[in-house]
Amino acid sequence: MLLAFLAAFAVSALPYASSQVCSGGVMNQTYIDSLINDINTRRAALMKGEQENGTTNKKLPKGKNINKIAWSCDLELAAIKAVDGKCVTQAPNTPSGNTGFFASYDDPDYYDTLIMLSIWTSQIEAHSFPDTAIGQDSVKYDNDQLRNYANLVRGTTTSFGCVEMKCKDQNKFTSYCLTNQPELQKNEVVYEVGNGACTQDNDCSGGATCDTASGLCVPASTTTTAGSATTTTLATTTTTTTTTTTTTTAGGVLPNPGAGENTRCPQNSGMTDALRNQFLNMHNYRRQVTEHIAELAKGNIAKKNGNLLPKGANMARLRYNCGLEAAAAQFVQQCPTAISPESSRSGQGENFFRRNGIPDFTNAANRAVTSWWKVVRQENGIGMQVTFRQHHVSTPIVSFTQMGWAKTRKIGCAIARCSSDYVVACRYEPRGNQVDQVVYAKGNPCTACDQGAWCTEGALCTLS
Template sequence: MRDLYLKYHNDARSRLAKGKVRDLNRRLGPAKNIYKLSWSCELEKIAKELAQGCGYDFTRHRSYGQNRETFYGSYGVTTFDVKKHIKQALDKWWGKVKNSYVHRDNKYDPSLFEFSNMAHYKNTELGCAHVICADPSFSKLQVLCVYKRLGYMSNSIMWRNGKYCRVNSDCTIFPNSRCEDGLCVRPKEQADSGASQICGSNGVMTDAVRNDFLDMHNFYRSVVATGRAVDKIDKRAPKAAAMPKLKYSCELEQSATYHAGFCQFSHSQGNNVGENLYIVYTPGFDKRVIAEMVRCTLPSILL
């Protein structure tokens, strides 16, 4: 079943990248930097947990995208055609786009709730599960998929129009990505061990998160320096000369941690350093996903 979930998603994302998907009004795409999804056993475990009871509680694990579909049978029924219902759920979620109008800038719209999770170009992992639940009146089968990135965020861009990837260097979202059938493939991410040795433990940061922040900054600086940064009309920006590589500063981390503790979306006063701010209102948000979102504070020319 894992192969069914994964193949459906990636085939659909490949069609979107190549401009072969339509909404009610027009053909969408083509799109650049759409990433191929890989299977996450961790997200599968979360999907199984969320599906227990076949309810619709979206208050748990809110930092991940969630798609749910419930099918009903007669009381006492314990067997469902699971494969058929999974396909029906996936068709329904992806099919939302055929009955909607996508904004010209490809921004999320509530009518595209499930579709946005499936299509979001920066999503790289998913995990799905199905559960059969007994009920006093009828039996239920719930199909549930969990996505590493939220697609349904207000004003978020589901994808960027442009040329889909042909060569590895066309993939400019994550370092060391490669191109495969119009989709970009992100290298497998190492798990966060929780170690904090670079700057010692401050109760918030780990070395994995520090390296995520640093690697993403230096990767995007490399994209600019080598002339691979592309604007919204697919025009390459000029190369940059003598752009230095960043290194991690524990002193600046301490300053950032102190100011972030006030939870105010404003710059600190009097410390004479540059600051980029980003805020989310979801409790328990995955810190490594937040680190990846550093790109949201960078110019759209890099996206």
């Protein structure tokens, strides 16, 4: 009765209430698929021995008995109850036997749980398990900077559920997620070391079956009835609906608006609003800083040598541009294998990504933006004067410097599926990476904004 009241109370603030999967819940199937696929992609990389251990240039050992996680209606409802049907600014008390993941920000138009999940799991790209935690039989928890990542990929975890609330009248966003395992303590096992991806049911223990597509084990207790079951399993869902309905032009397959709304740039038929928001938000998150996300504007980005880059005084908030998207779409439909010639995009910057082994368009967008940004921690590059020099041209650091180029104001992106690969490109105006110019002005955040700009909570200069 209480849960029903909370759900009814929160309808105006909770997204997706008209198409919820769980009775009394608020999340729709497409969004659930995206969240679950993101986690299982990380878990599969761990199982297969493909996950790099932070910036150590080493990979974590292959796993065994790592479960394929499924959505839990019970956990979704518990998350709704924990936030009391409201946008809250303080993390609620975590229910006994669970691990909680919390985010709260102003400006609900620019935040969603999918991006929060990306940030939580991306901890492994900047931090590492110490050698003492990596044994022949298991990898153990021994680094609090990996708290979110380690708990989300924990091998014995089977269920995950969230609530997301956007309260526009309060200008607030809240995301709260739970797993069905208590929070890891020091020296507890994150996952067992083994021979890697399962290929048959005998490779999984405890009555679990092998999902050969992901190489993960599906627990015997996982059910398959979404509407009434306690747990919604996505064992047969390896891609989101964006990969089942497509538009093909010149070889590349674009996400079709039939798989999602296309109101932002209706003249561009091969893109969805959800993907547009994902690209835009992931860029602005990294350019800004909030209480929970320390990024470029406030001087919290570390270089490869561990030194923090200076604070940024004039970092502009990016706006999405339909024309740049159209140009990027025309390019990726050709299924290119490298960045486009600069002469073909006068005045536009570009970042490029192509990979296989990615389950869907949403994951491709996530992987692309993450790969462009993380080079700052992996490559020798920009100095403390944050000036782009001739020797930076055509080096890996250019993807980071373009993403962090303060005077860039517009972005537009596109994705195409080319056979088993996903090809991603983002275009930027004004372009960055101009030789002998600064990437951004050094100084306290928002102290060098253009006239008429106001400063966001995340320290970005914003023009109306």
